[in-house]
Amino acid sequence: MIRIINSRIISCVSKQLTKPIGAQLSRSLCTNVPKPQKEEVQVTFVRANGERVQSKGKVGDSLLDVVVNNSLDFDGFGACEGTLTCSTCHLILSQADYDKLPDKPSDEELDMLDLAYDLADTSRLGCQICLEKSMNGLEVKVPATVNDARS
Amino acid sequence: MFTVRSSILKTLISSNFSKFKYFSTLNNEIKVCIVGGGAAGFYSSQYLLKHLPNTQIDVIEKLPVPFGLVRYGVAPDHPEVKNVINTFNKTAQHPNFKYYGNVSLGKEVTLDELRKAYNIVVLSYGSEIDTLLNISGEDKKNFMSAREFVGWYNGTPGLEELNPDLSGEEVILIGNGNVAIDVARILLTPVDILKKTDITEYSIEALSRSKVKKVYMVGRRGPLQAAFTIAELREMLKIPNVQTIWRSADFEGITSDTVTSLPRPKKRITELMLKSLQEAPKASSDDKQFLPIFFRSPIQINGDSQVESIDFSHTVLKNDRAIATNDVEKITGQLVCRSIGYKATSVDPSINFDDKNGRVVNKHGRVLMKDSTEIDKGLYVAGWLGTGPSGVILTTMNNAFQISQTIIDDIKNGELNCDEKKPGFDYSKFRAVTWDDWKKIDEKEVECGKKLDKPREKIVSVDEMLKLI
Numbered sequence: 197m198i199r200i201i202n203s204r205i206i207s208c209v210s211k212q213l214t215k216p217i218g219a220q221l222s223r224s225l226c227t228n229v230p231k232p233q234k235e236e237v238q239v240t241f242v243r244a245n246g247e248r249v250q251s252k253g254k255v256g257d258s259l260l261d262v263v264v265n266n267s268l269d270f271d272g273f274g275a276c277e278g279t280l281t282c283s284t285c286h287l288i289l290s291q292a293d294y295d296k297l298p299d300k301p302s303d304e305e306l307d308m309l310d311l312a313y314d315l316a317d318t319s320r321l322g323c324q325i326c327l328e329k330s331m332n333g334l335e336v337k338v339p340a341t342v343n344d345a346r347s
Numbered sequence: 348m349f350t351v352r353s354s355i356l357k358t359l360i361s362s363n364f365s366k367f368k369y370f371s372t373l374n375n376e377i378k379v380c381i382v383g384g385g386a387a388g389f390y391s392s393q394y395l396l397k398h399l400p401n402t403q404i405d406v407i408e409k410l411p412v413p414f415g416l417v418r419y420g421v422a423p424d425h426p427e428v429k430n431v432i433n434t435f436n437k438t439a440q441h442p443n444f445k446y447y448g449n450v451s452l453g454k455e456v457t458l459d460e461l462r463k464a465y466n467i468v469v470l471s472y473g474s475e476i477d478t479l480l481n482i483s484g485e486d487k488k489n490f491m492s493a494r495e496f497v498g499w500y501n502g503t504p505g506l507e508e509l510n511p512d513l514s515g516e517e518v519i520l521i522g523n524g525n526v527a528i529d530v531a532r533i534l535l536t537p538v539d540i541l542k543k544t545d546i547t548e549y550s551i552e553a554l555s556r557s558k559v560k561k562v563y564m565v566g567r568r569g570p571l572q573a574a575f576t577i578a579e580l581r582e583m584l585k586i587p588n589v590q591t592i593w594r595s596a597d598f599e600g601i602t603s604d605t606v607t608s609l610p611r612p613k614k615r616i617t618e619l620m621l622k623s624l625q626e627a628p629k630a631s632s633d634d635k636q637f638l639p640i641f642f643r644s645p646i647q648i649n650g651d652s653q654v655e656s657i658d659f660s661h662t663v664l665k666n667d668r669a670i671a672t673n674d675v676e677k678i679t680g681q682l683v684c685r686s687i688g689y690k691a692t693s694v695d696p697s698i699n700f701d702d703k704n705g706r707v708v709n710k711h712g713r714v715l716m717k718d719s720t721e722i723d724k725g726l727y728v729a730g731w732l733g734t735g736p737s738g739v740i741l742t743t744m745n746n747a748f749q750i751s752q753t754i755i756d757d758i759k760n761g762e763l764n765c766d767e768k769k770p771g772f773d774y775s776k777f778r779a780v781t782w783d784d785w786k787k788i789d790e791k792e793v794e795c796g797k798k799l800d801k802p803r804e805k806i807v808s809v810d811e812m813l814k815l816i
């Protein structure tokens with residue numbers, strides 16, 4: 197029960213919501229938020245084998261939302277559905293993009309990242325990064341999965 | 348209708364030909380039986396259905412209900428971890444997926460029968476037996492395995508009668524992995540929090556009468572070798588009205604220099620332990636206590652019929668191994684749970700099984716022939732049964748994906764010939780539970796849960812489950 201208290205989801209949503217958030221926190225919060233203007237943000241996911249997957253999300257979406265909403269084919273991505281209990285939405289950013297993110301990872305996010313494969317200094321969980329207008333053109337690396345490891 | 352030999356085909360496909368185009372030239376349906384409907388079984392099904400066209404998958408599962416340890420292991424106060432079930436449900440909706448619950452390998456069906464009926468058999472029936480300490484007194488009353496205790500609160504059929512006696516104030520957990528932490532957390536968390544989870548009603552009832560105040564968690568090696576992970580520890584440190592009390596002697600020699608040089612995960616968890624150690628506990632006499640202890644190895648279980656205390660020898664580390672010394676410490680505890688690992692068992696005499704390590708003999712998931720290094724073509728093992736019982740669901744998922752990819756590669760490379768048309772197996776002679784049947788059980792559980800203001804109330808008796816269908 198203690199884990200449900202997901203600070204990042206709260207902070208991510210509270211930017212756009214003034215009313216208090218109910219007890220049920222889940223990934224869907226990021227998408228269910230009413231958005232005054234639906235501004236689109238371009239995101240490119242780069243697989244470990246170099247393949248580039250272009251996609252779009254809306255301001256307020258998490259990077260996990262972008263993967264789910266666009267049905268991007270990353271096997272096993274987002275297993276716990278954005279509740280900070282796994283590390284399957286692990287993404288690696290460039291140092292510059294990492295530094296630009298408004299929020300630093302919480303302890304809970306770092307705890308999960310500690311269990312991720314191919315952990316890097318600029319690793320983040322996709323469910324914890326919410327898109328902002330300024331992130332248009334963001335490029336993130338999807339760490340190797342069995343899919344890419346295959347020759 | 349013709350089948351093309353894979354070797355010819357390989358020379359025909361140009362490098363940019365996708366695997367789908369290759370497989371779509373095969374006319375035969377590939378029949379796969381997956382034994383065990385836990386995480387490994389579902390993730391293997393998911394991967395094969397997606398990447399191996401023309402596959403028909405039958406999952407057979409010992410219990411009427413699916414999901415293995417995701418249902419019966421994962422702690423009730425971690426509902427988010429069970430979100431993986433949503434993905435399993437999607438897999439089960441696939442038209443080429445069939446579920447047969449209440450069918451056990453080694454009981455209703457033999458491996459030989461399955462091999463005849465399917466092109467491919469994947470064994471993924473998990474590791475159910477826990478490792479013994481092999482010291483005297485393990486049969487004393489209220490000495491049990493953590494796995495049994497977990498099965499009890501999670502409603503594993505057969506364990507509802509475990510009746511752990513919670514009338515003593517002290518509990519000892521031997522072993523310091525995440526399962527031990529789960530048990531400690533369930534014993535120490537206020538019942539008002541637990542009763543909103545899918546924990547069984549009978550255990551809530553027992554826990555609400557519990558007198559437990561102190562939970563010792565004892566590891567053979569030191570803090571740097573602790574098996575629990577950081578998220579689980581952080582959660583322990585946040586339980587309301589529970590103090591975590593470390594022994595400073597256990598941390599002797601762990602300086603800020605040693606910590607800085609550790610790899611990031613070890614570094615962060617060690618820093619968290621040190622931080623918690625340095626924070627003087629705000630003593631309140633009502634508080635319960637969580638007491639991690641290191642460098643102690645159990646040598647004797649004391650008590651008449653019921654366990655009363657354990658003698659531990661002090662240990663020292665040599666080449667990362669715990670070596671017992673002559674110093675002994677007695678720790679009292681009226682309930683003791685052993686949590687030092689699991690083993691699988693062989694459920695069918697024709698399985699090539701490694702009794703010593705408790706797993707199926709395999710090389711990268713390909714099962715080997717008995718007394719040979721040759722691959723037993725068409726037989727694979729995934730999940731804890733093949734890897735041994737360690738890691739989280741993510742580890743099991745990666746393993747299942749990898750083994751499924753190995754299967755696909757074996758077919759692609761002509762190592763495994765699936766040209767023969769296989770009949771599949773007729774389960775109608777057993778009281779097999781279909782996916783729709785499970786949905787009825789599922790609905791009933793959710794409905795019963797609603798009345799109690801919890802996500803579900805699990806049905807524990809197999810007979811009762813079967814009555815619903």
Ligand SMILES: Cc1cc2nc3c(=O)[nH]c(=O)nc-3n(C[C@H](O)[C@H](O)[C@H](O)COP(=O)(O)OP(=O)(O)OC[C@H]3O[C@@H](n4cnc5c(N)ncnc54)[C@H](O)[C@@H]3O)c2cc1C
Nearest residue numbers: 383385386387409415416420451452472473730731739740
């Ligand atoms: C107490 C506990 C808590 C855990 N908590 C977490 C957690 O919070 N987070 C996390 O990520 N991981 C957790 N894990 C680890 C996770 O459960 C495993 O990684 C994963 O379940 C292993 O999957 P598996 O399919 O190999 O085995 P299992 O999940 O055990 O599945 C095996 C299945 O095979 C069935 N079976 C057995 N014998 C037969 C037979 N003869 N014929 C047919 N079917 C059979 C069983 O009934 C079972 O359904 C926990 C493990 C335990 C033990």
